[in-house]
Amino acid sequence: MSCKGLFLTFEGPEGSGKTTQSAMLARRLEGAGHRVLAVREPGGTAVGEALRDMLLNHPDQPLDVRAETLIFAAARAQLVTEVLKPALDQGRVVLCDRFADSTLAYQGFGHRQDLSLLRPMIEYATCGLEPSLRILLDIPPADGLARRLTEEHKDAQFRLADADTREWNRMDALDLSFHQRVHEGYLKLAGQDPEHWLIVDAKGATATVHARIWDGVSVLLPKATEAIV
Ligand code: TYD
Numbered sequence: 001m002s003c004k005g006l007f008l009t010f011e012g013p014e015g016s017g018k019t020t021q022s023a024m025l026a027r028r029l030e031g032a033g034h035r036v037l038a039v040r041e042p043g044g045t046a047v048g049e050a051l052r053d054m055l056l057n058h059p060d061q062p063l064d065v066r067a068e069t070l071i072f073a074a075a076r077a078q079l080v081t082e083v084l085k086p087a088l089d090q091g092r093v094v095l096c097d098r099f100a101d102s103t104l105a106y107q108g109f110g111h112r113q114d115l116s117l118l119r120p121m122i123e124y125a126t127c128g129l130e131p132s133l134r135i136l137l138d139i140p141p142a143d144g145l146a147r148r149l150t151e152e153h154k155d156a157q158f159r160l161a162d163a164d165t166r167e168w169n170r171m172d173a174l175d176l177s178f179h180q181r182v183h184e185g186y187l188k189l190a191g192q193d194p195e196h197w198l199i200v201d202a203k204g205a206t207a208t209v210h211a212r213i214w215d216g217v218s219v220l221l222p223k224a225t226e227a228i229v
Helices: 018-031 046-056 065-089 100-110 115-126 141-154 176-192 206-218 221-225
Strands: 006-011 036-040 093-097 133-138 197-201
Touching (some): 006 065, 006 100, 018 093, 018 133, 018 206, 036 065, 046 065, 065 115, 100 115
Parallel strands (some): 036 093, 133 197
8 A cells, every 4th residue: 555654563561661651752853844644543433432442442352353353453454544645645644552463462462372374364354554663662571561551540530441540441451471372473574574563662761762763763854755845
């Protein structure tokens, strides 16, 4: 699928700081004159938010892993058609907090689903749309989970299923070995296609991590978005 804009995704384990970094990058890009759209997965459409609720907010309801995988894919298909494709066709810089690589990392490596079955399903759901660059915020899973727990205790609003809060969800409740497989999976995916992945050390001050991201992203900007600046 070809388009005029620039499609950047944020990936990483729990508590890696994607949401904060995505917002900082969006502000910086807007400040530089780019037209930016920032969305998250699952979500970003009415259907996607309803599916998000089904996926994440009912940890007591068992969900078959194939059903889970297909619901993530359904939310993604809707997002591609309704939001991502039109924005990219308009030449926007689109930032997506998670995308198809989350399915490979979580359902593939984490839940041990066969990658060779997942890849064609992803291709179908996305109509072949792929990020120009995946920004992998790399943090050891134990540190990320600890960071999320700390934030939860800091903020009594944390459990609200609101678009701007990061609720403790079904995935967080899985054991550490699951999250370690997810982390290793991400590193493997990035290692197999280094041209399309930027691995960023997510430890350290927020501003430091942002600077690392900007170093990797800013080199892509002039050519990809010259039509809209
Ligand atoms: P969210 O609260 O957005 O977590 P985070 O801030 O870490 O992104 O919840 C999204 C959860 O869904 C997260 O645990 C990762 C998981 N997920 C999958 O398992 N597969 C997927 O395809 C996607 C998009 C997310």
